[in-house]
Amino acid sequence: MSMTAAEKILSSHAGEEVRAGSFVEASVDLVLANDITGPLAIEIFREMGAERVFDPDKVVLVPDHFVPNKDVRAAEQAKLLRQFAREQAITHYFEVGEMGIEHVLLPERGLVMPGQVIVGADSHTCTYGALGAFATGVGSTDVAAAMALGRLWFRVPETLRLEFRGTPSPAAGAKDLILHAIGEIGVEGARYMALEFCGPAVEKLSVEGRLTMANMAVEAGAKVGLFAVDAKTREYLGKDVRGVETDPDASFTTKVLDVAGLPPLVAAPHLPSNVRPAEELRHVRVDQVYIGSCTNGRLEDLEAAASILKGHRVAPGVRVLVVPGSQAVYLAALRRGIIEVFLEAGAAVSTPTCGACLGGHMGVLAGGERCLATTNRNFVGRMGHESSEVYLAGPAVAAATALTGYITDPREVVSYAAG
Amino acid sequence: MLRGRAWKFGDNVDTDIIIPARYLTSTDPAELGAYCMTPADPEFPHRVRKGDFVVAGQNFGCGSSREHAPLALRGAGVAAVIAVSFARIFFRNAINIGLPIMECPQADAIRTGDELEVDPAAGLIRNLTRGEEYRATPLPPFLREIIEAGGLVPYVRREVRR
Numbered sequence: 001m002s003m004t005a006a007e008k009i010l011s012s013h014a015g016e017e018v019r020a021g022s023f024v025e026a027s028v029d030l031v032l033a034n035d036i037t038g039p040l041a042i043e044i045f046r047e048m049g050a051e052r053v054f055d056p057d058k059v060v061l062v063p064d065h066f067v068p069n070k071d072v073r074a075a076e077q078a079k080l081l082r083q084f085a086r087e088q089a090i091t092h093y094f095e096v097g098e099m100g101i102e103h104v105l106l107p108e109r110g111l112v113m114p115g116q117v118i119v120g121a122d123s124h125t126c127t128y129g130a131l132g133a134f135a136t137g138v139g140s141t142d143v144a145a146a147m148a149l150g151r152l153w154f155r156v157p158e159t160l161r162l163e164f165r166g167t168p169s170p171a172a173g174a175k176d177l178i179l180h181a182i183g184e185i186g187v188e189g190a191r192y193m194a195l196e197f198c199g200p201a202v203e204k205l206s207v208e209g210r211l212t213m214a215n216m217a218v219e220a221g222a223k224v225g226l227f228a229v230d231a232k233t234r235e236y237l238g239k240d241v242r243g244v245e246t247d248p249d250a251s252f253t254t255k256v257l258d259v260a261g262l263p264p265l266v267a268a269p270h271l272p273s274n275v276r277p278a279e280e281l282r283h284v285r286v287d288q289v290y291i292g293s294c295t296n297g298r299l300e301d302l303e304a305a306a307s308i309l310k311g312h313r314v315a316p317g318v319r320v321l322v323v324p325g326s327q328a329v330y331l332a333a334l335r336r337g338i339i340e341v342f343l344e345a346g347a348a349v350s351t352p353t354c355g356a357c358l359g360g361h362m363g364v365l366a367g368g369e370r371c372l373a374t375t376n377r378n379f380v381g382r383m384g385h386e387s388s389e390v391y392l393a394g395p396a397v398a399a400a401t402a403l404t405g406y407i408t409d410p411r412e413v414v415s416y417a418a419g
Numbered sequence: 420m421l422r423g424r425a426w427k428f429g430d431n432v433d434t435d436i437i438i439p440a441r442y443l444t445s446t447d448p449a450e451l452g453a454y455c456m457t458p459a460d461p462e463f464p465h466r467v468r469k470g471d472f473v474v475a476g477q478n479f480g481c482g483s484s485r486e487h488a489p490l491a492l493r494g495a496g497v498a499a500v501i502a503v504s505f506a507r508i509f510f511r512n513a514i515n516i517g518l519p520i521m522e523c524p525q526a527d528a529i530r531t532g533d534e535l536e537v538d539p540a541a542g543l544i545r546n547l548t549r550g551e552e553y554r555a556t557p558l559p560p561f562l563r564e565i566i567e568a569g570g571l572v573p574y575v576r577r578e579v580r581r
């Protein structure tokens with residue numbers, strides 16, 4: 001019988017053939033928690049009467065949200081996570097200094113492989129679908145259960161395949177493709193579903209670009225966001241792996257998205273689906289530009305921003321924050337002279353952290369302030385005060401906006417060779 | 420059978436509204452409850468009474484995976500959430516911590532202040548103020564089992580002992 005990739009992966013982990021709509025208990029290959037969701041999961045883990053995690057090599061703990069500790073209470077949470085990692089001899093615990101934003105870090109460390117089932121107490125766990133893993137965000141109780149038993153309950157999702165056709169403008173990148181998709185299908189357009197991304201426009205993307213797109217699958221309500229495994233995936237992983245693919249005659253829905261000539265986009269407040277061409281928002285002045293996060297905090301993103309900022313100064317009155325997604329990204333950017341470009345342009349560069357992305361620290365917005373951010377959520381108060389506003393875009397729009405002080409299509413400040 | 424007043428919110432109520440991230444340095448439901456829904460209604464934690472219901476439109480609980488969201492609602496005294504639809508992680512979290520949730524296509528008919536009588540097990544919502552009755556989509560048996568066991572914690576506790 002024909003099956004979707006989601007059905008195949010869950011079947012192989014449940015030990016029985018399962019179909020969309022059924023509830024199963026499946027084994028998990030990796031369980032992830034951070035300094036916000038981890039402490040709660042640990043508390044619940046103990047309440048469950050569990051003493052040892054099911055496998056210390058398969059639990060990943062990353063203090064990244066309020067770390068380096070933003071205040072005493074955050075420090076206590078991080079301490080709890082650290083102590084638990086020691087007590088359980090967790091192999092993959094990443095301390096400040098080698099830490100990164102979890103969804104940048106795990107793929108980079110080779111912890112994610114195609115065909116795996118990964119659960120994380122963080123909604124953007126779906127990022128790993130870029131490498132063909134069935135990876136999904138869950139809550140702390142789920143993670144506690146998965147840490148204790150090595151398995152968890154799932155509803156097998158239906159599959160919605162998004163086929164991207166046409167060649168976008170050379171100024172548009174992975175972020176613009178995913179913003180376009182969310183704008184088209186809406187924030188609940190893929191609720192409870194497995195999204196699959198395909199078509200020539202996404203096949204051309206680097207693995208980093210695919211990570212950006214899979215990252216925001218949850219912003220369309222999806223459970224996972226899957227990409228096919230190809231030569232680029234194998235090169236990225238440095239392994240000769242094969243992916244799990246949907247059979248052509250399996251049961252799924254396809255939606256074709258025409259992205260021919262797609263311009264750089266921006267999602268205006270307060271929903272990621274509120275998408276407009278960047279050039280239509282020229283009247284919007286910003287107080288802050290934020291380049292980083294699990295969506296766009298990778299080397300390719302920093303390079304894209306730096307190529308626009310190089311040799312220029314950021315607009316007066318605009319605070320520009322650059323947060324490399326991991327220690328490795330930071331180091332690579334430093335070696336390539338990218339960090340120098342940012343500093344010379346008048347941007348502030350910090351150690352990896354989620355920080356401002358969720359209004360935690362290192363760039364929180366005051367009342368009425370506006371930020372253009374390369375992050376994934378622009379909900380009310382997401383980056384600070386309830387009356388502040390977040391506009392979402394890719395790194396090129398962010399850099400162009402940093403130079404002018406208002407939302408700017410990058411084609412206004414640099415010329416692109418026709419792609 | 421639960422009885423209380425309705426507090427009505429719109430579509431796409433996200434987890435940053437249910438509990439803003441800056442309060443996530445606590446895991447105590449009572450403390451979280453003190454800030455519950457404040458970006459949408461600063462007075463909500465003071466005015467909601469124990470046993471009241473939060474009622475909303477589509478995609479309630481979209482956004483982050485923070486289990487602090489259903490915990491904050493419980494901490495604020497909310498007895499159940501009734502919505503046209505729920506975002507999936509919130510849905511899981513609510514089931515796992517034993518916060519009753521009801522998916523009801525007619526939730527939009529309910530207004531703030533309406534007196535409701537709710538039977539989560541039977542999927543029945545009676546609007547006493549308007550003299551109307553609504554039906555919630557029944558939960559699949561697998562999830563009813565988890566809820567009947569008292570959430571995922573007792574379920575796992577049994578497995579751990581085995």
Ligand code: SF4
Pocket residue numbers: 065101102103122124293294295353354355357358375376
């Ligand atoms: S960078 Fe932002 S979206 Fe990504 S994990 Fe951190 S807080 Fe969440």
